[in-house]
Amino acid sequence: MKAKKKDMNNEQEKTSLWLPCPKCGARSKIKIYEDTVLLHFPLYCTKCKKETKLGVIKFKIVVSDEPDA
Numbered sequence: 001m002k003a004k005k006k007d008m009n010n011e012q013e014k015t016s017l018w019l020p021c022p023k024c025g026a027r028s029k030i031k032i033y034e035d036t037v038l039l040h041f042p043l044y045c046t047k048c049k050k051e052t053k054l055g056v057i058k059f060k061i062v063v064s065d066e067p068d069a
């Protein structure tokens with residue numbers, strides 16, 4: 001059995017990435033960097049045709065959809 005280390009192997013994706021739709025995973029046209037910080041950002045997905053409010057910090061995407069807005 002081989003001991004496979006599971007650490008960050010996507011070096012190239014560390015610098016920037018296209019913000020994915022948290023609902024369907026489709027890539028948006030919003031590019032984010034490691035130091036990009038978004039708060040309640042309205043991401044419009046052309047696939048779902050829906051707007052999702054989300055926050056981004058250090059490539060961590062947090063959906064901030066309010067249930068009853």
Ligand SMILES: [Zn+2]
Pocket residue numbers: 021022023024025026045046047048049
């Ligand atoms: Zn979507």
